[in-house]
Amino acid sequence: MIEHELSLYINDRLHQVVVDSRRTLLDLLREQLRLTGTKKGCDHGQCGACTVLLDGTRVNSCLVLAVTCEGAHVTTVEGLGTADALDPMQEAFVQHDALQCGYCTPGQICSAIGMLDEVRRGVPSHVSSSLEAVPAVLDEREIRERMSGNLCRCGAYVNIVDAILSQVG
Amino acid sequence: MRPFEYFRPSSLADAAQLGAVSGAKYIAGGTNLVDLMKLGVEQPDRVVDLRDVLEQEIQELEDGSIRIGAGVRNTDLASHPLIRRQYPAMSRAIVAGASGQIRNVATTGGNLLQRTRCVYFQDVSRPCNKRAPGTGCPALESGGLSRGLAIFRTSEECIATHPSDLAVALVAFDAELALWRDGQERRLPLEQLYTSQESAPGRETILEPGEIITAVHLPAPVDGRRSHYVKVRDRASFAFSLVSVAAAVELDGDTVRGVRIALGGVASRPWRARSAEQAIQGAPATSANFSRAIRDELTTAVPTADNRFKLALAHNLVVSTLEELI
Structure with missing residues (x-):
């Protein structure tokens, strides 16, 4: 050691x-x-x-x-937040029922916050139709691609995408 | 994981000295190395962290070429305005690989040096000529899993593929490496980094102990050149390629003035399709010509029963990518 x-x-x-x-x-x-x-x-x-x-x-x-x-x-x-003062992304996951067992949720939330910052910084994705359009317009397809490093074995993806979409500024 | 010493040198000279001993491994992002250490595939006695010594910048040089520091993260390389505008195939190649989390950490140099994802290489309970020379290759035995493996054979003992998407695009653009050793920097075409692996599939690069990739050089962009990277994989995202192609085309009217084609997922290294390029260059830019050229290139392929589909896939992918560029 x-x-x-x-x-x-x-x-x-x-x-x-x-x-x-x-x-x-x-x-x-x-x-x-x-x-x-x-x-x-x-x-x-x-x-x-x-x-x-x-x-x-x-x-x-x-x-x-x-x-x-x-x-x-x-x-x-x-x-990110406390039980009384959740981070907006945490609040969005609650509002959109974006989980079932909740095990992947801390990773999903940290990843979503990091991902939105990447979009603001102009990071392209595999599904971005143009490399010239900065920042990319975030739709369901973009979110699914950019969040592909986070698995949810309960399959709560539909609501996870909705929760993140609600936080796109 | 076996215990190891950890060093974080502050100069290239110290890094070279610390990394030159047997049993030492360099770490930059570590996304592949740490995984392989957990699997027991890599068992270094010493890990030398290059984070304080690698260049982190992307610079446009006076001659129009671009120098990319080996420590530049994959995300930052894919996002850089010069790269997305002048070398779109490179941005596309990077974002076609791994996940956002991994691209944020993985570096340019490390990406080029990552190891194959062949299931037998990654499973220390199985024989593997690359990991343990002379033990055999389950992929080459009947019933072996070779769906994702090479169709161009560079070795009789191993059909593992090189996993990098970035390397395929860089080979298409004739990128060169800046290598640092004994206080001197030398240049080497990236294509020559990778050995033929004929008799020693475990020795994948020509790097000497203590030698460090400090930067990648991209030749100046060519007027009128269009480039693209297309990757086919078993799922829509976060998977290694079955076949990928990086292609670049310059036209003179209806004639192909210049063409570059590099394939991924088909060999132990990025496969520059030079005979296809020669057949296409100077000829009319037609689908029939593209098809004939890549079909001839593929005649030297030796697929397994499991990956024979890659012949048609590679053919169709090259033709459709070139069609998109004309």
Whole structure:
């Protein structure tokens, strides 16, 4: 076991921890810091349940080694809102009944927030008909493509898309 | 996962020295390496993080060529105005691969060095000539799974495909790499990065220990050239290609003045269809000519019973992509 001291900000709070070099950001959050809002699904970057915002962009925390996160700013679902003051995207998921079991939901919400920011920054997608149109016009097809890194095994996709569409500014 | 030392050097010289020892692996985005370490396919003793030493910029140089830092993230490369305007096939190739989360982390250099997704390579309980030389290849045995694997054989021992979409587009544009070693930068055509793999499918690139890709150079754009990237896969999104094509065409009236065709999902490396290009160049831009040219190129393919469909797929995809560009 080879350990490293690590300082990083999680939901704007500085954490100083000691991590095994093998530890992923996902396991640091869940096992060491007990921030269990972020979920482990496949642990191979395919399901998106572990999605968090790392320095503002959405990433699979299961594929990030914690030791590489020195000085980084991580936002998890716990940092988005509180039970009394939900983030607008959380509120939209509630209003649109965009879940069944809820396991994929923290990842879906973090991913949707990161995705909308990508669109504002002009990131194209596979289904964007023109690479010249910036930013892309978000319709159902665009949302489904841009959210393809988040699986929902209950199949709540119809309402997930509606919830995200309601937040397109 | 086996324990490993972790280093985060602040200079290329330190990175080269730390990475030159046996058992060391470089990490940039890590989206492929970390996955392979979890699977036990990669078992480095030492991981050297390149995040502080790789170039992160995309620059237009005086001669009109473009230098892309090896540390530029896939999302940022696909979104860059110069790339989407002058090299649309590259933007299209990037967004045709992986997911938003992975593209945000994966780097330009790492994308080119990712390993095959052949199921046998990724499963350490199975033999694999690429992962464990000489143990055999279940994909080549009867009943083996080879639907997604190569039709152009570069090795008798392995039919794994190179998984990158970006590399296919870059090969079509004659991209070059900037490689750093012993304090010197050298240039190498990207196509020559990948070995023929004839007798050693595990040795995929010509990179020496401690050698680092620092940038990718794109030749200046050509007036009147149109380019496109089309990918066919088993599902609509977030899947590796069965066959993909990067193509670029310049016309002179009804005649093809220049053409580039590179195929993905068909070989151990991006497959530049040079004989098809030669047949098309200087000839009238007709579907019949395109069809004949790619049909001839495909005569050297050796498909398995499982992936014979790729012959018709590659043919139709090349013809329809070229038709779209004229």
